[in-house]
Amino acid sequence: MKRRKMVSLLLAAAMTAGVLNGCGGSGETSGITDAKSTEAAVAESGGKEKGESTIVMEITNDPSSLQPSTINQQAFMEQRMNYYERLFEWDYNGEVSPLLVKDYEWVDELHLKITLYDNIATHTGKNLTTEDVKFSLEYAKNSAEFARHTTNIDYDHIEITDDYTMIIPILQQNVLFWNDITRIDIVSKADFEESKDQMITTPIGTGPYKVTGYTPGVEVVLEKNEDYWNAGQTEIQQRNVDRIIYKFIPEEAQRTISLESGDVDFVYDPPLTELEGLMNSSDYDVLEVKTSSTPSLYFNSSDGSVCSNKELRQAISCAIDNTAIVAAVYKGFAHPACSVVTPNNPEWNDDLETSDPYAFDLEKAKSYLAEAGFEPGQLKLRLATDDVSTHKAAAEIIQAYLQQIGIEVEISIFDAGSYNTLLTQKDTWDMQINEYTTKGSILFFFGNQVNRNKNIRGFWDDDEFQNILAEALKDGDDEKVSKLVSIFMENIPIYPLMNKTNYYVYRKGIENVRTKDDYIVFPGDVTYTEEASSWLYN
Template identity: 30%
Template structure:
């Protein structure tokens, strides 16, 4: 973890300093794009199948922002900029860029890139896409630092920001900043939900909700044709069943294996276990619109009552780390100042101070993932010890998202990926008062001081000043406790040994461009 932590920190620091420069900085394309496979085609399968625990929420990249959606539509669409496996920024649909000032960025778009319908990508598509993302109630937080997008000519755009914004370039790598075809979406604004058309390495074929999605290789992809003709995503909610599917050859790749299956996969001579540092944190959000969660003493009490180390040790088998913040240690801006540690007696004391010496009843919402359910059951048991009676409500993933967006929960169990490796990507949607509901603030907290420090961290390009703002922010978050950080997870993926070219990406957005499966 330390090695990647250093890599990400250095990469982000460089990005931040670069974003703060006045002059220009031009980036060139990689020399290794479009390499051909050495293995003869006859020795390879024409399909790679991967399994994940939840289904796509939407194939429209400006709606479906959750990881299970991005794993699919991220193969269909591209962004202006991209990242490599170490989270370094690399060219995407923009072959180069210049920083004109601390609020203005010029992007030179690749010529000859085609959407899957054969139409050519132009600057108009880029402007339309970023404007559309800014207008989306689901993903606007990713791009709402943008003031406007100017079309200079067919292959040049200038992105102007409202204020200096340190993570500008990193945010433009996010899959929800995807570039979509203007002509198609203007004709039918709903088109991408069921039949997405992008410029990516794979074209959409079919999606059967709750079961699978199928994609076909784009032979005209600008980085070179994918090495495997078809990619199929299968929905297998239970982690144990994903392991079985991997062992039996039903799937070639399985995401997010159960912690107690990791050693079994690692020891299987036909399989490989890939592990890596994650940008994910897991936590509870307390609905501050519901009593008694409007009382910060109650929220603090629950945090004291939860023994996260037991969760890590018994349910994750040590494959995690107790969290004091929802910013992972590998991300820029991590500032753990939290002083709340497991203390059952302190929890009881705070409940009594809040007027609930005998506890109360509450709901805890979670989606239908077996490990997550088991974690919530442990939390249920721990809270019972301080008098809080918790009903664990298990919902299908899309229903869970919709219900908690609407604020139907008392508490909700969530995971969040700091996809850009920059704290603003998480702080802003989870805590800012303008981001209630779908963007991420499902605690519905509205606190002027929280907003103040988040906004300070957004507009300064000085890394040291940003860290000071985030330290002050974390101190307030400890006091207000709208969220209970639980643990940081690790990325794990199981694959057949017949799989080649698959790389673990810290944000979990794994590419299939160069993946092959031997027969």
């Protein structure tokens, strides 16, 4: 089977005519290693029969809806990609590769021709066609959280040639096109319309696993898709375990308890206070992944908002000690941010460490506050955060630091399900703790979160920035990107706090653990060794 990959990350995905070349795939591996297979070992010891292997994964919260292209939360991403698939995906090499697409070419710089595999079957047995792709693209366009990934699609001129071939036109060249297309879940229109609740609790996709149970607030249960259309054809989308259970565990302490008691086998978000002990334990392995995920302080810069004052934003930024937050909240398991650019971006250079314009300086913060026109004790600001423990702890530290320059802060805590709606509300917050992630260039972040043609989180809308951004998105020019960074840091509409490192803790017997897309581990793709036989079939 031909599996062509797009070389490099976003900026090298040039929107030029012609077909990109790549490499072929290989057969699906068993996922079982050692001289004796796990299943054989279990059978000999009187364990459960083949076909009943189960891994239990911890995720932090219930996304509240399992609909396609609807909830853009990490906890949803961690499980939905097992049952929903996309036209293209971010693979294990950090590149964009075809998934549902068999063949593609740029007819010209604005028209992408794709051909689907003709044997793609949904979990109900329906054949997936280009009409379903069109439906899925249109559905994403109307999604509050995914519409930003569709703004460059020319919907009025989508052309369907036949059941498996279509042309997706775009409005202009854009280096972020490939990322946008990897965000959108593709489902059958008929399956969606036949669903009793539009797939809120009963998702139906084309992936290697299908949802067989969903208990809100408790868990999602996935079973191997025995009729998976892509079985045995690639090294990805494997089904090396028969059942995957994602348990929602919002309480940090309970995650470790659940791991140690055997209630879960894999923890996505271990408590940082217990991480060193887990690392030193002979019972578990730990995967460390440095990421570009950046918890940040988002300012409400909308017209009329107190934080639309640039000097006030600068004062607040100088008043916060990122190093102290990393030490107190992340126990040193993170990198204090010193720029909107992260160490994972190609724009990064080590000089940024010593040239942070907002390095902790209370006197400088007080000077900015005076320039902003405020006296100590004059301001009371509203700081919003979700119920993630590290975010709540960071909010309290920020509250204490701002008190030192005479700014009172009132903290409001929201549940995960309602928190993202704050991003569109101008009157309910002054600051909020949220996160951004970049893939490849920092242009990814600017194009997705600071782009008036797509999405502006925090409502900072600067004409000079937007004009340069519009041009940079066409060609990824380094000088333009550098100028964008400079303007952003001068205005600081979002103040980066730290760059996260992810730690995944799991029981012995799991190997070949890797992450792809948004730092996600796919349980079906990992290898289960004989050592896993003591728990995999219990």
